[in-house]
Amino acid sequence: MKVCRRSFLSLIIGGAAGTALSPLPLKLMDDSSIWTQMWPWTPVPEDGEVSHVGSICTLCPGGCGITVRKVNDRAIKIEGMKGHPVNDGGICVLGLSGLQLLYGPTRVKTPLKRAGARGEGKWEKISWDKAIAEIVKKLGELREKDKSHKVACISGTDRGTVSQLLGRFLTVYGSPNFIRVPSIQDSYELTMHKMQGVQASVGFDFENADFVLSFGSGLIDGWGSPVRMIKANSKWKERGKVVQIESRLSNTAAKADKWVAINPGTEAALALAIANVIIQKSLYNTDFVKNYSSGFEEFKEMVLNEFNPDDVSQITGVSASTIESLAKSFAGSSKPLAVCGQGRGETPGSLNEFMAVYALNALVGNIDKKGGVWTVPDPDYIKWPEVEMDRTASNGMHKARIDGAGSKRYPDTRYLLDRLPNAINSGEEYPVEALFVAGANPVYTIPDSKAVKEAFNKVPFVVSFSSYMDETAANSDLILPNHVFLERYEDVPTPVGLQKPIISLSKPVVKPQFNTKHLGDVILLIAKSFGGMIAKAFPWDSYEVCLKQTLGNKWDKLINDVFWTDSNFKPAVWGGSFNTPSRKFKFVNKSKAEPIKIEGDKQTYPLILMPYNSMRLASGFIGDPPFVIKTVEDTVLKGKEILVEVNPKSARGFREGDQAILSTPKGSVKVRVHHFNGIMPGLVALPRGLGHTAYDEYLADKGVNFNELIGPVEDPVSGLNAAWGIRAKLTRA
Amino acid sequence: MKEQHKNTKAKKYGMVIDLDKCTGCGACMAACMAENNVPFKKDESNKLDSITWMRVYSLTNGKKFPEADICYIPRPCMHCEAHNGHAPCVSVCPATATDYNRNTGIVSQIYTRCFGCRYCMAACPYHARYFNWWDPVWPDGMEKYLSPNVSPRMRGVVEKCSFCFHRHQLAMNKAYVEGRRELEEDEYQTSCTQACPAGAIIFGDLNNPGHAVSQIAKPDHKHGGRPMNPHAFRLLERLGTNPKVYYLSSREWVRRAGDNYIKDEGKQGNH
Ligand code: SF4
Numbered sequence A: 001m002k003v004c005r006r007s008f009l010s011l012i013i014g015g016a017a018g019t020a021l022s023p024l025p026l027k028l029m030d031d032s033s034i035w036t037q038m039w040p041w042t043p044v045p046e047d048g049e050v051s052h053v054g055s056i057c058t059l060c061p062g063g064c065g066i067t068v069r070k071v072n073d074r075a076i077k078i079e080g081m082k083g084h085p086v087n088d089g090g091i092c093v094l095g096l097s098g099l100q101l102l103y104g105p106t107r108v109k110t111p112l113k114r115a116g117a118r119g120e121g122k123w124e125k126i127s128w129d130k131a132i133a134e135i136v137k138k139l140g141e142l143r144e145k146d147k148s149h150k151v152a153c154i155s156g157t158d159r160g161t162v163s164q165l166l167g168r169f170l171t172v173y174g175s176p177n178f179i180r181v182p183s184i185q186d187s188y189e190l191t192m193h194k195m196q197g198v199q200a201s202v203g204f205d206f207e208n209a210d211f212v213l214s215f216g217s218g219l220i221d222g223w224g225s226p227v228r229m230i231k232a233n234s235k236w237k238e239r240g241k242v243v244q245i246e247s248r249l250s251n252t253a254a255k256a257d258k259w260v261a262i263n264p265g266t267e268a269a270l271a272l273a274i275a276n277v278i279i280q281k282s283l284y285n286t287d288f289v290k291n292y293s294s295g296f297e298e299f300k301e302m303v304l305n306e307f308n309p310d311d312v313s314q315i316t317g318v319s320a321s322t323i324e325s326l327a328k329s330f331a332g333s334s335k336p337l338a339v340c341g342q343g344r345g346e347t348p349g350s351l352n353e354f355m356a357v358y359a360l361n362a363l364v365g366n367i368d369k370k371g372g373v374w375t376v377p378d379p380d381y382i383k384w385p386e387v388e389m390d391r392t393a394s395n396g397m398h399k400a401r402i403d404g405a406g407s408k409r410y411p412d413t414r415y416l417l418d419r420l421p422n423a424i425n426s427g428e429e430y431p432v433e434a435l436f437v438a439g440a441n442p443v444y445t446i447p448d449s450k451a452v453k454e455a456f457n458k459v460p461f462v463v464s465f466s467s468y469m470d471e472t473a474a475n476s477d478l479i480l481p482n483h484v485f486l487e488r489y490e491d492v493p494t495p496v497g498l499q500k501p502i503i504s505l506s507k508p509v510v511k512p513q514f515n516t517k518h519l520g521d522v523i524l525l526i527a528k529s530f531g532g533m534i535a536k537a538f539p540w541d542s543y544e545v546c547l548k549q550t551l552g553n554k555w556d557k558l559i560n561d562v563f564w565t566d567s568n569f570k571p572a573v574w575g576g577s578f579n580t581p582s583r584k585f586k587f588v589n590k591s592k593a594e595p596i597k598i599e600g601d602k603q604t605y606p607l608i609l610m611p612y613n614s615m616r617l618a619s620g621f622i623g624d625p626p627f628v629i630k631t632v633e634d635t636v637l638k639g640k641e642i643l644v645e646v647n648p649k650s651a652r653g654f655r656e657g658d659q660a661i662l663s664t665p666k667g668s669v670k671v672r673v674h675h676f677n678g679i680m681p682g683l684v685a686l687p688r689g690l691g692h693t694a695y696d697e698y699l700a701d702k703g704v705n706f707n708e709l710i711g712p713v714e715d716p717v718s719g720l721n722a723a724w725g726i727r728a729k730l731t732r733a
Numbered sequence B: 001m002k003e004q005h006k007n008t009k010a011k012k013y014g015m016v017i018d019l020d021k022c023t024g025c026g027a028c029m030a031a032c033m034a035e036n037n038v039p040f041k042k043d044e045s046n047k048l049d050s051i052t053w054m055r056v057y058s059l060t061n062g063k064k065f066p067e068a069d070i071c072y073i074p075r076p077c078m079h080c081e082a083h084n085g086h087a088p089c090v091s092v093c094p095a096t097a098t099d100y101n102r103n104t105g106i107v108s109q110i111y112t113r114c115f116g117c118r119y120c121m122a123a124c125p126y127h128a129r130y131f132n133w134w135d136p137v138w139p140d141g142m143e144k145y146l147s148p149n150v151s152p153r154m155r156g157v158v159e160k161c162s163f164c165f166h167r168h169q170l171a172m173n174k175a176y177v178e179g180r181r182e183l184e185e186d187e188y189q190t191s192c193t194q195a196c197p198a199g200a201i202i203f204g205d206l207n208n209p210g211h212a213v214s215q216i217a218k219p220d221h222k223h224g225g226r227p228m229n230p231h232a233f234r235l236l237e238r239l240g241t242n243p244k245v246y247y248l249s250s251r252e253w254v255r256r257a258g259d260n261y262i263k264d265e266g267k268q269g270n271h
């Protein structure tokens, strides 16, 4: 309120003065007009034929339909596509600014080869032929020396034809090291694997849920498919309740019907205490529990013994009566839904927490039910022939993964990118000789930036396929720029969290603006240069041919409508989606779930630093374009300085706007202090998405990258990063 | 084709913004900038010179943890009717560069007439007007996305939200070609309304009882357009600016914050 009232008010006063002074001598106005309009230079945008092209935004995993307005061959504006099942006309701040990426200064305009030291910013422009030849040469050498497994590839996704081509190439080439960028998707996949015995994605029927219990998920702060979530939130305003459990008043908490402040990192305990009440009071769905689940008795015993509300209220700071009332309203609703995954869901989190929250859904029997959690099969339209591997390839594929996924320690986890820096730096497994990065910006997004840089420096050959000069591209040896999303074809399977399988088609809205090449075509070219089994695995002349064949009879529909939905899809009937040995849902938590311990000791670091997400700060592989960074409030970023949120109670003499040094065991940065009553005393919060060093002058060097201040903490079960915060202190600058 | 009346009834375009639904996501701000060729600078953190026709303010209830609460308030130009179209900004402009259009209720800004005295900025109680201190500069190549429907502004002029007036003109042109004088509700919608993922912004003719805006806000035209919906309010209602932007909130502290601006004036922070 303060901000608003003051600025409005000051202008009321000004207004009175302005009125009083208005009959000024005309001469003075002349002067001011001369002074103000000395150089009336402005571009005059050319008019022409208007057209609209439908496509898909892939700037985040949201997968929104977009309609792009064009004048002649220029794209003028991106709007949300009406009727698209994900966003039906809505669009987010980043999607709206997409043209600033297309036409912006951060584009890599042609293949580049490093000319100076790594990261120095000196580049030599090279031809596509030469760029591809360099890769083929390097990969050929490694293969000859039986080092094919020492090649790794980091990809933003593992779904859709482009990433499948990448994975396929790695396989026939002979490397097990295809690594997907981590997110809560990993934790949910593992949860479903352990509790339902399936390999599938989780879908949430949010639109039909009438009571959403969110354990810190930033439902309207970018979690899941962001526009879809914001739309669902508006639905809940009309019919439905949201309870947000979080230690900070996020936008989600502010918009929720009830905000329950909780001690951070204790969400799993709270979920199990809620389970305790539900079981104790027999509020659970007896049909489901009796007939479709296994392990309930052990689960019950554990929960009743170890998670009674009184004890848990000590840990969580949530009163026993609140726990009880949450349990009652959750179990008493007709379509309750419990979700977790901190903030935007970039950190996978504690598997115990995911399973505890998932168990709540099972207790009330809302698995595969209207308004509940659905098992969404991975789209199966990519039906390429099995690859045939030569000896080198199969030898390589039998080597252990560098990140430890699938190892004895973490047998069920598929990808562990956050372990990669340490694996490279410690040299425990084997060195990485070549690293390829596509649709990802790991130098910026992996926690512990220092270790990440060190690891990158140890890899002798780093190739980026980025369209933009992001931090990873800037620290690579070769950049083979992909077309941006508005210039290329790409299939976009079901966005994260959607309850129904869909396929969308991103298609070229304008012709490529620069000397870039579709990553799909680049993979085909590399493979073909190898000949043999490798070339044989890629029988397509071009990516477009491959995509068209793969989509088969869906192609025409996709070209016309941009999306395809499976109209026959219905959630499985109970039991149908359970593939455990007993064909039943399995309550897994058996022993006391150890909370995830964060790094740092309390003595040195009296505070806890936590990240927060905002729709106005893109924190994935794309950085904020100028329009988006413009929307960031001055209580978050002032000039180049970032503000950290501190409760006035724990500000210890730091006044609003004071400079301070924020230190954690991982690093120290300069910040300014912002008093915020919405944050729990004892915590400091820093937004994700700032502190870029690459990109353009509109974004670079503003604020601090959260990942400089935190390192990963391995979840004991999954090996995924479960760090929800880190100990910290604020000292005088 | 049916004969049209020469004088169609005057419109009063206005907005209702549901603050319960608004998530503060900022899409409306970017939608506006992208639609209206709004420029940007390297540093936009000084909000006084950051040109945002649509700006989302955040309000807090001033309470302590865990009673604290936030509410976002998107603020376009209110297109004040005041008394008889004498909007605060209109009445002070010596160049008639800003004008109240009686057919639409839209307060226009004519850049070529504006010579930058900035009286209107001082007069506007909503801080809805912005001055171009610099010529706009688009990075090389980025001017490709500029829309031909809205002229880019030059240094020395004031600009503000136009309710995407060019969209009205385009829609009217189309209607005329089709032999109509009246627009359907969905034919003229502002860019922010269209973009808002929450569906928090509704736009239409406050004079038209069939339009959602008038059904929801229920403006009392006999009393300066005051909303009759108990959850609706306007910013600084008592100034008598008769704004055409209505807000909805189920939270009382939000309604009070927008409505009364004198009480506890002394308690302001450093913003
Ligand atoms: S939510 Fe994601 S996919 Fe949708 S418009 Fe925004 S950036 Fe694009």
Ligand code: SF4
Residues within 6 Å of the ligand: B021, B022, B023, B024, B025, B026, B027, B028, B029, B056, B072, B074, B195, B196, B197, B198, B199, B200, B201
């Ligand atoms: S786009 Fe809608 S939800 Fe987002 S800030 Fe604007 S009004 Fe609020």
Ligand code: SF4
Residues within 6 Å of the ligand: B076, B077, B078, B079, B080, B087, B088, B089, B090, B107, B123, B124, B125, B126, B127, B128, B129, B160, B241
């Ligand atoms: S809000 Fe300000 S600029 Fe808009 S009409 Fe009212 S006084 Fe004029």
